[in-house]
Amino acid sequence: MQRRSSSWPIGLAAFGAVIAIGVGGYSFLLPASQTAAAADAQPPAVQTVETIRPIRADIAHSFNTNGTLEAFETADLYPKVSGYLSEVRVDIGDRVKAGQVLAMISLPETEKELAEAEATVVAKRADLALQQITSQRQESLLKIQGTSQQAYDEAKGKANVAAAEVDLAAATAAKIRTMLEYTRILAPFDGVVAQRQVNRGDFVQGASAGRTTPLFTVQRIDVIRVFCNVPESDVARLRVGLRASIKPYGMEGKPILGKVTRFAGRLDPETRNMRTEIDVPNPGGRLYPGMYAQVSLETELHQNVLTLPVSSVGTDPGGKFVYAVQQGRIVRRPVQIGMTEGGMVEVLGGVDGTMDVAMVAQGAPPPGTTVKAVPHA
16 A cells, blocks of 8 residues: 555656646647737728828919010111112121111212202302392382382392292202211111121112112011910910910020910911910020920919819719818718819819818728828828
């Protein structure tokens, strides 16, 4: 009995060891399964949605067309009189002032005629003075009956004829003097000499003689006219004062801003376009007549309106809508839209400037989804 009693604690110890090993193995496997189950039990991460708030801005309908730059004024200068050019004072590219002499025509015969006419005026004035004195004397004698009425009338008539001859001689001299003024070819306005067709010593003929080639072409370029054509589809919205953007070909930098100054008021029957002009200041002389340009005209302008990116507005059978994020959830909101231009759309109703709107309506989470709004950078 003592031997059996002594072996019993050993058996119990062995059994305990087996149990301990089993429990230890179970304990080794349990944490992994519990971790997986715990992971499956966690709620999914909240989806983020990039949002933007409607902003107030100007939005305009515009179209692009080709334009041509021209001088504000262009004058072809022809001679009034015929003769040889004694001086040519300017060349192409020279800047000139209004009234500046560009060339001189030599007319020696006409100069002599002027001298003769002026001498004739002097002689006629002297004769007039004599006839007036004679007339006055005859008038004094007539008062004391020292002469006849006929003698007085004849003296007075001669004085009147002498006065008329003075006027005629003076007018002849003035006419010749005017002709000599035409020997100076003058700049009609401040500008640039664009063409020179003559040289010193050339014989030129007066424009009345049929000469068709001008001596010079002068252009005023402190202001440039930009010509473009507006198609019939946009003519109804065309008006003076519309904003325009001009980008000359080959010129770097920002476009030149201007406004519609005038338009033809009729469509070309062949092209169905309206000839339109935009006056652009050119103080630095960077713009040259004859250049081509891309012209963008704003034919309709809505100022200070609520706008959103076009991608924010979706369309379904129910109409136009946006997805807004309100209290952490996606909400579908119907909207009314106006003009669309340049990737932006005018919002007439349905949202305000404090609302967070999904940047992209297509592919956004369905309404009711819990999301986190992330403002668009």
